[in-house]
Amino acid sequence: MASSTDNPLREGVRLERTADPCTVVIFGASGDLTKRKLVPALYHLAQNRLLPAEIAVIGVARRETSDEDFRTSMRASVIEFSGGEELDEAVWSSFAAGLYYVSGEFDDPATYARLGAKLAAVEPERGTAGNRVFYLSTAPSAFSLIVDKLGDAKLVQPDGAKWRRVIIEKPIGHSLESAIELNENVSKVLTEDQVYRIDHYLGKETVQNLLAFRFANGIFEPLWNRNYVDNVQVTNAETVGVEGRGSYYEGTGVVRDMIQNHVFQVLSVVAMEPPINLKSDSVRDEKIKVMEAVKAITHDAVPNIAVRGQYGPGHVAGKSVPGYREETGVAPDSPTETFASLKLTFDNWRWAGVPFYIRSGKRCARRITEIAIQFKEAPHRLFGDMVGGTIEQNVLIIRIQPNEGITLRFDAKVPGQTTTIRGVNMDFRYGSSFGARLAEAYERLILDCILGDSTLFARRDMTQRGWEIVTPILDRWAEELPGNEFPNYEAGSWGPKASDDLLARAGHRWRRL
């Protein structure tokens, strides 16, 4: 589609961003993600007029069902997963008229023939201009296969002005080798600019605001380096367990599931240098550059920089919960880690000597994802032992979930005759400062893909770099199975004691959350 400058009526129209007409093909249409996130996200985009009228959605899955039954099922999902928001029947009817379904096995060429026929019928009918997004919301093992078959069926090749894009869900591989293999297979059919590797953390408002916070303000960037920052703590804690996905989680673990992708993506935005502009590759070039600077972890160093944990029985939010090894689908002697903390350092001028501590786990005390920048103490303790209260390090906290926002903690004198110093939090919360409904990460990411903006998607090199960093840790842990060492933390706690010790060795401690 031509740009807005080609359409004289587009200029200045106060639409946030205008998407091209297109067909979104969802592989795995009977799955949980489609019901909970994808179709509700598409509906909300349509409701907010962020999608053009010329849009169609084709679900593809094994289950036999009709277009009409698919619409009925998706209607129920949108109602259930829209956070209590009332369904706008008129919008839904208009949107649902563009919902279609194709059933078939992903490895069967006939499925793709049927999909091709459906596209041929739907595209002129809905006026989608031949543009297509293929969303692979399937088991990871099917990613290569589907891309391959789409290529064979000639459904995914760009055709003149008609663009074709593929969104790949996580995980990208199960190891460095499998990630490289998947990327290689995909690249046989698609060019890199057609591939959108989704990482829903990057769609979160606060992660996007990190760029604005760092590079739109003049006061923080001068402090954002080894001269002023003592350490950085990234916490990604969940209160939930494996939620019936025990068999998936077995052999995966928190490092593969969360750290090498989501946490590293967030980390790269915290640590990167300023990009020269906000073009997709300019931002992603800086992200990969800083991740390339992560100090290589040697086999011998693993015990000193990495801690693993697995939860045992305990209490979360007032309820008793079983240990990981008691979960359905989990082996009674499972070595899978449900918690990990790492100490990373960067070999570059900005961050040399500054430890970046990462912890991620299931069944923690609270659900929270945040980045805490701990600043160094004032160079001279003017307010030393002579005063009451305590002098604390300044901390800048960027909360990603829940309650997205930013907090700055600083010390202030308590009013009165004595010189008592006390820490005070200054909060900025999206929910209360800008009361607008925050778009779901999937809404933002799907819209970005339709708009052709890949800034918030993981590039091939980044997915592989994540695996490169964690592979020595995973290898060493695989060699030294934990056995009776697990479980080593109680559900509802902040992980094993070794995680605290990791920081204590450097004179640091985790923030109390």
Add this chain to the structure above:
Amino acid sequence: MTTSTGINISAIERDLAELWREEAAGDEEQRAVTRARVLTLIIYDEKSASSANLEDTIYAVTEMHPARVLVLSVEPTSTESSVEAVVTAACRVAGQRSKQLSCEQVNFTALGSGADELPSAVAQLLAPDVPVFLWWRAAPDLDNYVFNHLIKMADRVLFDSTVSSTPREGFVRLAQVLASGVDFPALTDFAWQRLTPWRELIASFYDMPDHRPYLDRVDSLTIEYHPHTEHSDITTRSILLASWLAERLQWTLDADASSHDGNNNRFVFRKNGREIVTTFVPVVREGFQDLLASATLGVSGDDGAQFRVMRNELKQLSSEIWMHGTLHTSRVLAYRSKNEGELLATELSISGHDRLYEAAIRVAGQIGSIKQD
């Protein structure tokens, strides 16, 4: 809440400071009170039926835009002359460990010529460093003393041209001001904002490259409107929509060929020898007063087309494309009429001049200048 009678700026400032103390003192958990403030909002309100909802609107708006709000409630026709101020605040609990003061509000009430004291009081209460928005809840009047002084403090003036009983004259006057080169603040007209979905839908017809050539062949524009309850003139929204299209598509108004006699509102635009006949057609429908009914861009000839956006009986918007006399596509689209608070909240996010609106006003001024036959 505390009260100050008359305008005593020191007392108002003391009361504003007291708000912090009250919030902190009333909190047994001793959570820190912080303040977020991104703008100053001055609201000028001549008492009307909608004044009753003003507090709800302010509450909703400051949830999105933490602000210092200065409400000026004025009865200009009163024979008395007085002014007084009341300070209030809305403090919202932003989390378990802190409270955030998101709205501090000063209400001024002025009768008669007492209103003339308001601008100087407002000048002393503007929050530093943040933009100033003036929401003028009355017909803008450039001869009004208060309006004239407040616009000099404002970065943006928000008003609703539909409240004017003489909309065409209002456009003529506004067009003159904009053409005069006077340094005027940015303008927001809620009537223009309400056109946004219409403009979006019309623009979206021509996002399709196949449809774009039709823009160079349009030879008719028909706008159906539901007349205003208080006057039978062409509505402001109809004029603004036509003006926007004319400006964007570089049509020039042929004043000599245009006529306006109440029932036959026919305006002729020209471009490169092509004539574009624009017709405004009143359609009376109960409960739809002042709303647009439809807008149709027509291309005549055997390979002609019509691009139409219309409001249905449920007040939803739908669009249709007719090619060669046959319905080509038809859609019902998401549309929900925004309330005043939502319109305001959207506009407070926007800074700078809306050049498109100002350009449309220049054309609207030309349309308004066509004398009624």
